[in-house]
Structure formats: C-alpha cells, structure tokens
C-alpha cells in the first residue's frame with residue numbers, strides 16, 4: 001500500500017502509557033492520533049445503551065451470550081456512529097460527547113470482553129483503516145501492528161511491569177476524580193492482560209517487526225524520545 005505519509009503503530013497491554021505517549025508522538029509529528037481502544041470502549045457503551053451490557057458480561061462465561069445477542073453486538077459495531085475530535089482526544093457517539101464516560105473502569109472491562117467477539121473486530125477493521133487511509137497516523141491498541149495495519153512503516157510494542165502499570169492507572173483515575181484502590185486496579189489489569197492476550201482472534205501480541213520499549217523505568221518523555229530516535233534512524237536508513 002502506498003500512502004503519502006507513514007503509519008506508526010503502538011501496541012501494548014493496558015496501562016503501559018500508550019495513550020499519553022501516542023498523543024505526544026502524534027503532536028510532535030503533526031500526525032492524527034487514532035485511539036482504537038476508544039472505539040472498543042464506545043462499542044461497549046453503545047451496547048449498554050441498547051440493553052446489551054449483561055450480554056457482554058456473559059459473553060466470556062461458559063453459558064455465554066446468545067447467538068442473537070452476539071449478532072446484535074456485531075451489528076452495533078458495524079453501525080457505530082463515532083467521531084473523533086480535538087486530535088483524537090474527544091469522542092462522540094451519535095453526536096454525544098462520551099470522552100469521560102468511556103474511561104470508566106467497568107467500560108474498560110466490557111470493551112475487553114466485547115473485543116474478543118470475532119464479528120465485532122471484523123466490523124471495526126474498515127473503520128480503523130478508513131481513518132488511517134492517507135497515513136500520517138499514530139495508532140495505538142492491541143493489534144494495530146499485527147492485524148489492522150500489518151504494513152505500517154514503524155511499529156512499537158510498549159510494555160511495563162504490571163505493578164507499575166497499576167500505580168499509574170490509579171494516579172490517572174484519581175486525577176479524574178474516579179475512586180481507585182491499587183489492589184483492585186492491579187487485579188483488573190491482570191484480568192485484562194489475560195483476556196486480551198488469550199483470546200482466539202487478534203490477541204495482544206508483539207508484532208515480529210516491532211521495536212519493544214519497556215516503560216517501567218522511563219517516563220513518557222523518555223519513551224517519546226526513544227521513539228523519535230527510532231523514527232529518525234529509519235528515515236535516514
């Protein structure tokens with residue numbers, strides 16, 4: 001695929017700092033920031049509004065969600081009316097600003113569950129590729145370097161120790177006025193890691209051609225600086 005400007009992908013587990021770093025890198029490069037997790041979160045929210053919250057909660061249990069419920073979830077994903085504004089920082093669902101709502105921890109858990117449904121992922125592929133069709137995009141997620149944009153020019157895998165990630169997430173939530181307890185957040189992170197890495201379709205995985213960065217001992221500026229070094233060396237290669 002040839003495009004006027006490159007696509008940079010950043011995959012990694014929950015809480016590794018992908019959002020902060022991806023936004024900062026997109027700003028530095030003058031690129032669009034594509035937050036694919038926000039898309040899955042918005043599907044979870046839209047499904048809840050249609051009374052399908054409990055179907056999502058059941059979808060990974062042995063008795064599971066029904067075939068009809070799965071079909072409805074897939075159709076919600078296929079018809080999602082989502083808009084990104086403010087350089088990808090604000091999200092609208094059916095015209096309503098849901099930027100804060102989608103950040104709630106229970107929406108994150110449901111996003112993780114709904115994203116394990118193959119038809120939901122399929123329905124969202126086109127949307128993600130359309131947004132990035134002209135390049136000049138920093139895309140973050142779990143499978144952006146492996147499945148959504150396998151031909152991306154530069155790929156990163158950003159990871160960090162789970163305890164470090166839990167501390168960061170607690171800080172983020174408290175800063176937003178959302179109550180948070182470290183042990184609970186750590187348990188949630190571990191549950192999400194297991195689900196995101198263990199699912200059959202497009203699991204969280206490090207792309208073979210990605211540069212891995214461990215942010216356990218690096219702040220966001222340090223990670224962005226390292227990414228810029230890689231981008232510069234690729235440009236000069």
Ligand code: DC
Nearest residue numbers: 036037038040111112115141142143
């Ligand atoms: O990055 P995040 O926490 O906003 O993502 C929420 C959930 O969405 C995550 O637990 C798994 C899912 N997700 C996904 O399956 N694929 C992506 N590319 C991005 C997110």
